Amino acid sequence: MTTMESRAARLMEQADILAGYSESRNELTRAYLTPQHRAAHDQLAVWMQQAGLETWQDSAGNQWGRKVAADPTLPVLILGSHSDTVINAGRYDGNLGVLLAIETLALLRDETFPFHIDVVAFADEEGTRFDTTLIGSAAVAGCFKPEWLDVADAQGITMAQAMRDFGLDPALAGSDARQPEETLAYLEVHIEQGPVLEAENLPVGVVTGIAGAKRFQCQLRGEAGHAGTVPVNYRHDALCGAAEMISCIEAFARQHEIVATVGKCEVMPGAVNVIPDDVRFTIDIRSLSQSQLERCTQVLFSRLENIAHQRQLQLDYENIYQAPAVLCDEKLQQLWASAVETVTRKPPHFLPSGAGHDALAMAELTDVGMLFVRCEKGISHHPAEQVLTEDVQVALDCLVTMVKGFAPGAGQ
Structure with a gap:
């Protein structure tokens, strides 16, 4: 087994481990600011540290890891996806993108870049608990709405109280938002949640935009x-x-x-x-x-x-x-396309996303680019959600190639 094959296999094992952090033994449900959510982030922090990253939690509960560069003045490249799930979820939606980002920086541990590279596990994309989506990424992008703090879950617990229980100060939610001038781009790898790539017999595809x-x-x-x-x-x-x-x-x-x-x-x-x-x-x-x-x-x-x-x-x-509809940055699309062609030796396939992603909120902050990974029958938000280990390996190769592609022009 090659190094990339073993790393892809380990990613699948890590996805299984994360799936164990659930509110129910019989199904995967991990909602924003729950004890299971905290446990999952603690585990992600361990894996980030093992990859050589500095770790911290921000004001909204997002989990971060950073590959530190010598020059802290340059814009930061952000990689990531979300760690929360829907009720009775699959184990790859969101989580796979976080794991791929961590593993990418583990692979690049001994390489130097002229900018910081951050990995983020966004704390709430699904809106399962408070019926308010993209809370984590909105906070990073400077779009956190203070009125969200008053929204209550099904048990009558407000978001503000849930934040306190999680160890956060609701008065500070969103206060550490990133600024456009300090952000290079946001890259997200995500399962397709649709049948197109499977129908085309392709492991990955370049996302053109989010509907x-x-x-x-x-x-x-x-x-x-x-x-x-x-x-x-x-x-x-x-x-x-x-x-x-x-x-x-x-x-x-x-x-x-x-x-x-x-x-x-x-x-x-x-x-x-x-x-x-x-x-x-x-x-x-x-x-x-x-x-x-x-x-x-x-x-x-x-x-x-x-x-x-x-x-x-x-x-x-x-x-x-x-x-709103969000188009992925054209230059990032071409960089993704080049990475896909380099890795697969096939022409890249471009496709839109009909589902929402954290990139929707991050587009308010910076340019966004996404790569989709084939999933079986397009099934998602369901325990039957499945990906192939060999496709995960291709996605990992593509993300490593993509990040390396930023290095030559990063200081210009």
Whole structure:
């Protein structure tokens, strides 16, 4: 077994170890500021120190490691991903990117760079505990919102109290944000969470950008009635209206080459012999083009309102979440492409990300570049999430090559 093969195998073992830091024995769940989260960061700090890095925890609970350079005045290159998980998660989403970054600097331990290189395990990307995503990376990028401190979890514990329990001072959250002039770039390796690379039979791909997203909570109201006595032509059935809208949403997404999803739907009163008079459902709309996202959202809701009008139903909706589309820096894309071609000896494949990542927040601070790693059947956010050891080896080779590529022009 070669050195790179053994290192990739060790990364897979480390991912298994991290998966043991979970709130449940039967599934992997590791939420922001929990004891299990603390234990995982303690383990990551040990691995960072073994790689020769200086370690610390910042004001939001992110875990850092630094390969120190002789000149502390130059901008810092940041590598990383997130350490938290969704409920009943897979073991590679986020975590693999952190482990790859640590192992990259372990490989480069004896090489000198004219700038610091930091590895970060962002503390909250998923929003599992407080329904607020990108807390860790937002704090680093200078986008931490003080009102988040008042948000409570399902047990009524506020984020501020959770920070205190974790050993942090909520009054300082985000106070140590990085500045653009001191940051060279942010690089993230992440599993694809989609089927494209597997379909193309490729181990890795270069990310072109992260899709913008809008989420809406919708309520469609009609009129309840007896299922046996009200003729169909006299009904104002909210569920039938919602069904037509859902079909419209699917057709519209196909026609305009966006993605749109109705992920939740509640029907009331929910009785077998009563015509539904109240349906509440969500819509998630995404596009890599922000202008297309805005335009399609407007047109789609115009069509939904028309369906409601034709059926004499009342449609109300509220925008509950939005994140802008972020394009990866073109120069970083080309550097990634060059690294992929060098390692795989194949033309690089470029693809967008439909999922959000910490790079979304970090783009507020600096240029971002991402590499995707193939995952089996595109399954993610699920225990069946799986990657190949040989693909991890390719990703490690690519990240090492990418970091080395920064050295020649870093001091210019």
